[in-house]
Amino acid sequence: MNAASHKFQELGVELLVVSCDTKFSHKRFVETEPLLKDFKIMMGADNKHEMAKAFGIYSENDGVAIRGRFLVNPDGIVLAQEVLTPPVGRNVNEFIRQVQAFQHVAKTGEVCPANWRPGKKTLPVNTDAEKMTGKVGEYITLEEILS
Amino acid sequence: MCCGTCSTLVTKQMPEFKVDAYDPVSGKYTTVSSEDYKGKWFTVCFYPGDFTFV
Numbered sequence: 001m002n003a004a005s006h007k008f009q010e011l012g013v014e015l016l017v018v019s020c021d022t023k024f025s026h027k028r029f030v031e032t033e034p035l036l037k038d039f040k041i042m043m044g045a046d047n048k049h050e051m052a053k054a055f056g057i058y059s060e061n062d063g064v065a066i067r068g069r070f071l072v073n074p075d076g077i078v079l080a081q082e083v084l085t086p087p088v089g090r091n092v093n094e095f096i097r098q099v100q101a102f103q104h105v106a107k108t109g110e111v112c113p114a115n116w117r118p119g120k121k122t123l124p125v126n127t128d129a130e131k132m133t134g135k136v137g138e139y140i141t142l143e144e145i146l147s
Numbered sequence: 148m149c150c151g152t153c154s155t156l157v158t159k160q161m162p163e164f165k166v167d168a169y170d171p172v173s174g175k176y177t178t179v180s181s182e183d184y185k186g187k188w189f190t191v192c193f194y195p196g197d198f199t200f201v
Binding site (some may be wrong): 001008011012013014015016017018019020021022023025026027028029030033036039040041042043044045046047048050051052054055056057062064065066067068069070071072073074076077078079080081086090095099103 | 159190
């Protein structure tokens with residue numbers, strides 16, 4: 001996430017990482033872990049567990065926040081969430097793709113089909129919904145979707 | 148808000164929050180809240196703990 005923070009800046013997305021540790025722990029973690037050299041993302045300290053509970057990703061068993069990621073638009077609406085159990089890390093490139101797709105939808109009113117990435121075809125449901133019904137294949141082929 | 152039958156936050160208003168924070172850019176302790184992100188694209192990532200391995 002940090003390695004891609006310039007990308008999020010470019011996309012105008014504010015980042016916050018949160019665990020149930022204290023702010024003191026966050027400071028020492030950033031200072032000692034070589035992988036966090038140049039870490040730039042604001043670190044929330046949810047040591048009262050209230051935020052993790054509010055977002056529905058607090059593990060009572062382990063007393064930790066499980067790996068939940070939430071994308072929120074400027075109206076404060078949660079557009080996407082992904083929750084993984086702790087042993088597997090996330091894919092930041094897939095997340096950037098999702099941000100680009102949601103921002104494209106917000107800007108144009110078009111929709112982004114499966115596997116969409118910037119530059120690929122979108123579907124003009126905002127103008128062609130009647131013509132498109134049952135005939136999406138006339139707008140985009142399976143090869144185009146899979147490419 | 149929530150109908151109570153589904154657990155996803157997707158399509159709903161983000162919960163309000165206010166927590167202590169560490170800003171690694173300034174090296175200072177601070178606080179952050181949902182108010183700080185009003186009107187902005189925003190991503191929050193939770194992780195299990197400092198000094199864990201993934």
